[in-house]
Amino acid sequence: xxxxxxxxxxxxxxxxxxxxxxxxxxxxxxxxxxxxxxxxxxxxxxxxxxxxxxxxxxxxxxxxxxxxxxxxxxxxxxxxxxxxxxxxxxxxxxxxxxxxxxxxxxxxxxxxxxxxxxxxxxxxxxxxxxxxxxxxxxxxxxxxxxxxxxxxxxxxxxxxxxxxxxxx
Numbered sequence: 001x002x003x004x005x006x007x008x009x010x011x012x013x014x015x016x017x018x019x020x021x022x023x024x025x026x027x028x029x030x031x032x033x034x035x036x037x038x039x040x041x042x043x044x045x046x047x048x049x050x051x052x053x054x055x056x057x058x059x060x061x062x063x064x065x066x067x068x069x070x071x072x073x074x075x076x077x078x079x080x081x082x083x084x085x086x087x088x089x090x091x092x093x094x095x096x097x098x099x100x101x102x103x104x105x106x107x108x109x110x111x112x113x114x115x116x117x118x119x120x121x122x123x124x125x126x127x128x129x130x131x132x133x134x135x136x137x138x139x140x141x142x143x144x145x146x147x148x149x150x151x152x153x154x155x156x157x158x159x160x161x162x163x164x165x166x167x168x
Contacts, residue, residue, distance in 0.1 A: 017133045020077045020167035025069070034065040046164045053083045058152055058159035066146040067164070072101045074168040075142045077135035081163040082126040088154035090126070091161060093119040095150065096134075098142040114140045125153065129162060139168075 025047055034043030036056035043054050043065050056063065075098050082090055097115045118134050126132050145166070152159055 017077065017135060020133070020135065023073060023166045023168060025073075025166055029070050031068045032065060033068075035059070035063050046161070048163075053160050053162040055083070055089070055158060055160040058089075058149070058156060060150050061148065063159055064146060064148040065164075066144065067166075068144045069142075072141045072143045073166060074139060075136060075145060075166065076139040077133060077167040078145075079131040079133045079165040079167070080161050081131045081165075082128055083160035083162055084128050086156075086158075086160070087125045087128070088152065088156050089158050089160040090120070090153045091149050091151075091159065092121055092153050093117070093149075093151040095148045096136070097146045097148070098136070098140050099144040101141040101143055114138055114142075119151075120153075131163075131165065133167075135167075 027044060027047060030047055032042075032044040032046055034054065034056070037043070038045075038054050038056050041052050041054055045052065045054055046065060047067070054065070078096075080091065095115060095117055097113050100114050114136075116137055120126075120132055123132065147164075149159060
């Protein structure tokens, strides 16, 4: 299994999930940029919960989406909504990078960013249009969150998901 070890939690702490409080984030609170404008919908559809899906050509390590908030949020976790079809296009392994607005600088973190790798590899394939919740191992105050995707559920030339919700 890719990257698995005994301490492997990768954002799957159900106790934390139960305590997370959802933010109501819309286009007036956040701008969204992606590595691709998509076939039918642009990446901004990911914060419009009524939209369809963001389906793009998949390039491992380059496929990304970045959310910039109008003011900092306490970023404890997030949920990704699966696409309405073709589960093989679902994200499987990704990096989450959040600007650290509290300014915690270390030799390992000179850019004021907090980075974690998350995956859905050890979960069952979600029902179509269901959300998968993930928690940050270290929550952070941030004004920018970037997801960079490294693998899909199957080796696919395309990638898709429908929405992202943020939790504090």
